[in-house]
Amino acid sequence: MGSNPKTGSTTITDAPAADTPKADGRQRIVDEAAALFLEQGYAATTLRQLADVVGMKAGSLYYHFSSKDELLTEILQRGIEIMQQAFDTASAPGPKAASGPKQIEAHVRAHLAALFENGPYTATHVTTFRTAPPSVRTAIVPVRDAYEARWTALLDNLKTEKAIRADVDTGLARLILFGAMNSSIEWFDAERGNLDHFATQLTQQFWSGVSA
Amino acid sequence: MGSNPKTGSTTITDAPAADTPKADGRQRIVDEAAALFLEQGYAATTLRQLADVVGMKAGSLYYHFSSKDELLTEILQRGIEIMQQAFDTASAPGPKAASGPKQIEAHVRAHLAALFENGPYTATHVTTFRTAPPSVRTAIVPVRDAYEARWTALLDNLKTEKAIRADVDTGLARLILFGAMNSSIEWFDAERGNLDHFATQLTQQFWSGVSA
DNA sequence: GTCTATACCACGATAGAC
DNA sequence: GTCTATCGTGGTATAGAC
Numbered sequence: 001m002g003s004n005p006k007t008g009s010t011t012i013t014d015a016p017a018a019d020t021p022k023a024d025g026r027q028r029i030v031d032e033a034a035a036l037f038l039e040q041g042y043a044a045t046t047l048r049q050l051a052d053v054v055g056m057k058a059g060s061l062y063y064h065f066s067s068k069d070e071l072l073t074e075i076l077q078r079g080i081e082i083m084q085q086a087f088d089t090a091s092a093p094g095p096k097a098a099s100g101p102k103q104i105e106a107h108v109r110a111h112l113a114a115l116f117e118n119g120p121y122t123a124t125h126v127t128t129f130r131t132a133p134p135s136v137r138t139a140i141v142p143v144r145d146a147y148e149a150r151w152t153a154l155l156d157n158l159k160t161e162k163a164i165r166a167d168v169d170t171g172l173a174r175l176i177l178f179g180a181m182n183s184s185i186e187w188f189d190a191e192r193g194n195l196d197h198f199a200t201q202l203t204q205q206f207w208s209g210v211s212a
Numbered sequence: 213m214g215s216n217p218k219t220g221s222t223t224i225t226d227a228p229a230a231d232t233p234k235a236d237g238r239q240r241i242v243d244e245a246a247a248l249f250l251e252q253g254y255a256a257t258t259l260r261q262l263a264d265v266v267g268m269k270a271g272s273l274y275y276h277f278s279s280k281d282e283l284l285t286e287i288l289q290r291g292i293e294i295m296q297q298a299f300d301t302a303s304a305p306g307p308k309a310a311s312g313p314k315q316i317e318a319h320v321r322a323h324l325a326a327l328f329e330n331g332p333y334t335a336t337h338v339t340t341f342r343t344a345p346p347s348v349r350t351a352i353v354p355v356r357d358a359y360e361a362r363w364t365a366l367l368d369n370l371k372t373e374k375a376i377r378a379d380v381d382t383g384l385a386r387l388i389l390f391g392a393m394n395s396s397i398e399w400f401d402a403e404r405g406n407l408d409h410f411a412t413q414l415t416q417q418f419w420s421g422v423s424a
Numbered sequence: 425g426t427c428t429a430t431a432c433c434a435c436g437a438t439a440g441a442c
Numbered sequence: 443g444t445c446t447a448t449c450g451t452g453g454t455a456t457a458g459a460c
Contacts, residue, residue, distance in 0.1 A: 048452080208420075
């Protein structure tokens with residue numbers, strides 16, 4: 001695993017990094033499908049288009065997958081798994097216990113890494129889940145809940161330790177933080193932007209606000 | 213216009229409220245289309261389905277619109293107009309000048325009202341813009357920029373007045389705030405939730421963070 | 425494991441009657 | 443202003459050769 005010296009967070013390398021040479025076979029198909037779904041949306045992406053990008057004919061895709069929905073389900077699932085692994089890695093205790101904001105920052109960094117540094121799966125999950133076909137959505141819900149529970153526990157702990165104010169609704173705070181992080185898909189340029197800096201700024205603002 | 217005693221923000225009533233009896237004719241079509249696009253996405257919504265909901269045959273829609281894209285363009289445009297009007301109404305000076313956080317709160321309340329209290333246009337804009345057909349997107353970009361500029365000016369002013377810290381990147385702060393507000397589409401229930409309370413909490417967290 | 429060929433259907437859009 | 447009827451296209455998915 002590629003470890004990041006600045007934040008101590010890690011990159012999950014059994015997921016393709018953004019600059020990894022393209023995989024082949026089945027994995028290649030899923031990679032390209034996720035990228036297309038992210039860019040155009042699920043419904044707007046056709047299997048002929050996917051086959052084109054991968055370099056095969058549309059019918060051949062069905063050797064690997066039994067339906068377009070199955071392909072989406074696999075991508076959404078993988079998207080959450082990547083987030084979860086990133087979260088758990090960021091939770092691994094270092095030599096000394098980190099302070100409240102440092103804990104948050106590590107997990108924010110991990111979440112952003114899942115969005116931008118481990119292939120399009122997580123970003124595709126975030127952007128396509130809401131309008132995914134109902135059957136696909138229900139299959140994914142439990143895994144989502146498990147991830148959200150990790151964050152809720154983290155924030156609740158900090159509140160119990162009185163690092164977070166008593167009047168803060170941690171459930172709402174989590175939703176606000178998720179919204180701030182996930183919406184960066186719409187504007188953050190992974191090629192040009194500095195993810196560590198972004199994670200620091202975002203955490204700082206979540207923790208202390210903007211007021212003088 | 214329906215004025216809100218608590219925040220002083222107003223509801224734009226030439227847009228249909230959520231509980232307004234359904235309009236008829238052309239307006240009805242646009243209303244239902246926006247609702248369907250919001251729920252299912254643009255590409256996944258078919259004109260036959262829209263015609264069904266409206267109570268006519270698919271071909272008849274073309275008396276009112278020349279293409280599906282035109283319908284979307286009109287909805288996205290209207291979505292921004294509603295946001296802009298809400299913003300400007302919230303900017304109208306009261307008897308006494310409001311403090312920094314109160315100014316923010318008034319505009320947050322206005323933005324949320326546009327998302328949840330003035331029909332599905334604004335919410336549809338937020339959810340479908342990113343994956344809209346390129347020709348539709350480029351037609352809308354200038355109007356979006358104008359709205360974003362209003363927020364940038366608001367935050368920059370507060371920074372100049374030293375109500376916002378000097379080290380805050382107002383451009384980033386705006387993106388974070390937008391992300392937090394807009395993502396509430398995914399979870400806020402307009403029927404059950406209290407929008408004033410939500411606006412207060414969100415502003416409080418944006419302004420002061422969560423730290424003890 | 426990928427190909428060709430194609431079935432079957434629903435899509436957006438048009439034409440002309442009423 | 444809405445209907446019926448239909449056109450042309452392109453969608454997902456399947457069958458069988460290679």
